[in-house]
Amino acid sequence: MDQTPNDMTPHDAAEALRWLSEMGADEIIGESPVNRLAAPAPRPAPAAPRAAPAPAAAPVAAAQGAAAAQYRTLEEIRQALEGFDACPLKKTATKLCFADGNPSARVMLVGEAPGREEDIEGRPFVGRSGQLLDRMLAAIGLSRMAQDRESAVFITNVIFWRPPGNRTPTEAETQMCLPFLTRTIELQKPDVIVCLGATPAHRLTGRSDGILKLRGKWVTANVSGRNIPLLPTLHPAYLLRQPAQKRLAWRDLLSLRQMLDAH
Numbered sequence: 001m002d003q004t005p006n007d008m009t010p011h012d013a014a015e016a017l018r019w020l021s022e023m024g025a026d027e028i029i030g031e032s033p034v035n036r037l038a039a040p041a042p043r044p045a046p047a048a049p050r051a052a053p054a055p056a057a058a059p060v061a062a063a064q065g066a067a068a069a070q071y072r073t074l075e076e077i078r079q080a081l082e083g084f085d086a087c088p089l090k091k092t093a094t095k096l097c098f099a100d101g102n103p104s105a106r107v108m109l110v111g112e113a114p115g116r117e118e119d120i121e122g123r124p125f126v127g128r129s130g131q132l133l134d135r136m137l138a139a140i141g142l143s144r145m146a147q148d149r150e151s152a153v154f155i156t157n158v159i160f161w162r163p164p165g166n167r168t169p170t171e172a173e174t175q176m177c178l179p180f181l182t183r184t185i186e187l188q189k190p191d192v193i194v195c196l197g198a199t200p201a202h203r204l205t206g207r208s209d210g211i212l213k214l215r216g217k218w219v220t221a222n223v224s225g226r227n228i229p230l231l232p233t234l235h236p237a238y239l240l241r242q243p244a245q246k247r248l249a250w251r252d253l254l255s256l257r258q259m260l261d262a263h
Contacts, residue, residue, distance in 0.1 A: 068183040074103055077180055077187070081160055087176045089169070093161035095122035099184070101144035102152030106260065108190035109133075110181070110200040111235065113159035113169055124155050129236035133196070136236070136249065140257040150260075154188055156181065158200050169199075178203065185223045192259060193221055193228055197235035204230060211235075216252050218259070231256055 008016065071077045078098050084090070097114035100123045109125075117127030125133050137143060137153060146152035159169045159177050169177075181203075185193070195201040198211040204221045207214060214232040221230040233252040239245055 068179040071183055071187070074099065074184065074187055077184055081180060084180075087161065087173060089159065089161035089163055089173055092164050094119045096160055097122055097124055097157065097162065098160055099154065099156040100124050100126075101154040102146060102149070103154055103188055104149045105146075105152035105154040105188075106149055106191040107142060107153045107194060107256070108185065108188055108192070109153055109155045109194045109196055110204065111155070111157045111196045112199040113157055113166075114162040115166055115237075116162070119162035124157050125236070128240060132236040132239060136253060139250075140253050154190065156184055158203055174199075174203065182223060185228070186226075190228060191263065192256065193230045194256060195230060195232045197238065198232075201230075201232035205232075211238075212248075215248060216255060218255070229259065231259070 067080075068077075071080060078096070081096055081098055090096075093114075097118045101109075111124060114124060115127050115129070118124055118130070124130070134144070142151055142153050144153050144155055158174060158181055160180065163169050163173070193204065195204060198214065201211065201214050202208055204223075205214075205219050207219075211232060211234060215234055217232070219230050219232075220227045222228075231252060234245055234249045239249055
């Protein structure tokens with residue numbers, strides 16, 4: 001290419017850039033000038049946030065809560081759950097996992113949700129954590145197989161179908177199941193409730209502390225106007241992962257035994 005008098009050689013361009021740098025020109029400017037002293041143009045107002053739609057579970061839970069009062073037996077609750085299709089967990093679970101044990105028991109145990117073995121068998125606490133739970137209860141003279149009210153326990157969960165992959169149940173899923181749990185407590189009429197883990201303790205007491213802070217302290221659960229002594233304790237699955245914490249669970253079991261013996 002022929003070079004015109006106005007063209008710069010690479011050497012000339014390098015020298016020009018070096019000179020500009022020495023003169024303090026260290027920025028590249030645009031084609032048109034910018035007044036840096038002028039007030040900035042006002043930004044457009046952000047769009048008003050859309051109101052979040054009410055969760056689908058809210059009307060379902062409200063309607064189910066009103067309907068739950070019509071159930072007269074635990075078997076009616078079981079049948080209602082068998083036909084309850086609003087909870088999405090039912091579509092991915094194998095079986096309904098409602099309850100186990102003696103319906104006339106003084107003690108009701110409430111867990112969070114079924115696991116893999118429970119989903120297959122359709123009964124709560126039948127896997128490794130359930131086997132540990134049975135041994136724990138036997139140590140203080142209780143059993144889900146007992147026929148007499150004094151020695152028996154009744155076991156249920158906050159959630160009645162296994163969440164996929166044993167994930168934590170969502171708030172919507174929990175709200176859909178709570179009316180069934182509340183009516184179960186009303187009909188079973190336990191003298192005491194033992195919450196296995198944080199989730200049932202939070203739902204039945206309204207507290208939000210961690211289970212290590214809640215455990216071992218007797219509180220009162222108000223269920224439809226009836227005050228029921230409630231003891232939060234550690235979930236057996238947690239004890240399988242943290243065996244050293246069994247000493248805390250043992251203290252809770254002794255506290256439960258003392259409560260039953262005193263009343």
